[in-house]
Amino acid sequence: MPTMIEIKDLHKSYQMGSNSLHVLKGINFKAEAGELVAIMGSSGSGKSTLLNILGMLDEANSGDYILDGVPIKNLNETKAAQYRNKFLGFVFQSFNLINYKTALENVALPLYYQKVGRKEREAKAMRYLEQVGLREWANHLPSELSGGQKQRVAIARAMASEPKVLLADEPTGALDSTTSYEVMELIQQINDQGNTILVVTHEEDIAHMCKRIIHLRDGVIVEDKKIKQKRASEYVQ
C-alpha cells in the first residue's frame, strides 16, 4: 500500500504570554492508504493539535508533513484552503454544519468551492446523503435533525469532495453510545471502500473499532499498534 501520510519530527508549541507550551515534541508516523487509525490520549496529550496540523487548520513549528507525496509546507491561506478542499474531509465533534442551510446544501458546499456546477453538485450531494441514509432528510435544516443525523450529514459533507484523507475529531464525543456506534459503523463502511481515515478519540471502545491505535502522551507517541478491528455493527441492535 502506498504511503498516504508521513510526518517526521513534528514539533508544535503555543505561546501563552511569556510561557511557551510545548504540545507536540517530535512526532513520527506513517499511515498507508486505506488505514483506519485511532489517535488516543488524555486531554492535553496533543491529539487534537496533531489532527489540526494534519488538517492544515494549524501549522507546525518544525518537522515535515507529506500528504500523498505532496510536502505541506509554508502554505498561505489561499493555498491551504485549496489543499483542504482537494485532499481533506473534516468531521468535528460539534458537527459544524451551517445552521441556515439544509442538509443537502451543507453537503453540497465543498463542491461549490470546487466550482462544480449546481445540478451536478446537488446530484452528488444527494448520493452521499443517501449513502449515510438521510435521503429523506435532504431538505431539513440542521436544527430539525438529531445529533446522530447531524454527524452523518457532516460525514456526507466530508466525503462529498472525495478527499484523500478523512479527519474526524472526536466524532462521537457529543453522541450517546448507540448513536456513536451507528456513526462508527458508517465510518467503517467508508473505510471499507478504501478511504484513509484518522479518528481522534479518548473512548476505548471507539478506538477499538479502528485498525490501528496510536497513543499520545505529553506530546510524544508512546504506543503504536495494529489491532483486530471490532465491527460496530456487532453493537448495533
Add this chain to the structure above:
Amino acid sequence: MFNRDTWREIFATIGKNKLRTFLSGFTVALGILIFITLYGMGNGLINTFDQFFSQDATNVIYVFPGRTSLPYKGYKSNRTIEFDNTDLADIKTNFPMFLEHISPIIRRSALAKYKQESNTYTTFGVDWGQQFAEKTVIMKGRYLNHRDIEEKTRNAVIGRLVEIDLFGAENALGKYIDLGGSVFKVIGVFQDEGGDNEERQIFIPYTTRQLIEKNTDEVDQLVVQFKPELGYTGAMALESNLRRFLKDKKYIHPDDRNAFFIRNVTDNLKQNQEFAGALQLIVTVVAFGTIIAGIIGISNIMVYVVKERTKEIGIRKAIGATPKTVISTILLESVFITTISGFIGMLIGIGLLRSLGDNLADDYFITNPYISIGVAVFATVLLIVFGAVAGYVPARRAARIKPIVALRDE
C-alpha cells in the same frame, strides 16, 4: 466573482438571515430617507425665502427725505430736506445710462366715499412707472399712463379690498369716488400678494395730487428704477453716486447721514440671499451629519454581522473556501443589501418630498421642498461605498482568522 452560482449563494444567505438583512437595509434606507427629507426641507425653506423677496422688483432704490444733522455752506443743521419735480428731472438727465425709470411717491391719507360707504385709505400719488417697481398686478381696467400724468387726470387705481369695501358686489370700473373732497374715476383694480394692507391702497397721478395741493411741486419719496443689467456692483455704485449728487445739489454736508435715506432693495436682497445661503449650509451640514451617522450605523452592523458569522466563516474555510471567496461573498452581500435599500430609501424620500409639495408652505415656511437627483444619488452611493469599506475591514480580518480559531468550541 459575478457568476450565477455566487449570486445564488448570496441570495440564499440573504433570504435565510432576514433579521440581519432587515437591520442593515433599514439603517441604510432610514439614513438616506432622513438625509433627503432634511435636505429637501432646507431647499423648501430657501424657496419660501426667495418668494418673500421677489414680490417687489429688485432693481429699485428708494430715497426718503430727512433732516440735516450738520451745518454746511451757511445752512444751519436741522433743516428739512424736501424733494420736488426738479429733482426727478435732474436725476433723469444725470443718470441716463443707469435709469430705467424714476417715479415719485406722494403719500396721503384720504377719506374715500362711494354712495353710503366710506373709509379712510392711503393714497399714493405716483408716476405710471411705479407699476413696475411694485409689480402691481391689474385685475381689471388699467394702470395710470402717460396721459394721466401729463394731463393731471382725476383717475384712480384702487386695490381689490377697496373695491370690496366701497362697492360690495358692484363693479367699480368707471364709477366715481370722492377722495378727500375731489372726485376720481376708478380706471383699474389691482391685486397684491403682499397682504391685506397693500390691497387697501389707492394710486392716483402724482401731478393731480400736486395740483390739488395748490399746484405745489413737492414730492415725498423718489423711487429710482435702474437697469437690471447693472447687477449688484452697479446698483451699489449708482447708490453712492446718487447720494453724492443729491448732497451736492441740496447743499448737504458730505458726512451728513440724516438728510435723506436710501433703501437699496438689491442690497437687502443680497443680504437675504447670504442668509439663505447660510441656511442652506447649515442644512447641508446637518444632512451630511445624518449620512455620517448612517455610515457609522452600517459599519457597526457590518462588524456585528462578521462577528456573528465568524464560526460560519471557519466552517467554510475548513471545507475549502479561500480568503478571497469569503471576503467577496460577505462584501457582495452587504453591497447588494445597501444598494437596494439605499435606493428604496431614496425613492421614498423623493416621493415624500413630492407629496408634501406646498402643504407646509403656510405653517412652516417650507415651499415646494425638493432635492436634485444628483445630490440624492451621490449621498446614496456615498453610503453604499462607505458601507462596503466598513464591511471590508472586519471581513478581511475574519477571512484571516485560522479556521481552528474560528471553530473553537462555543
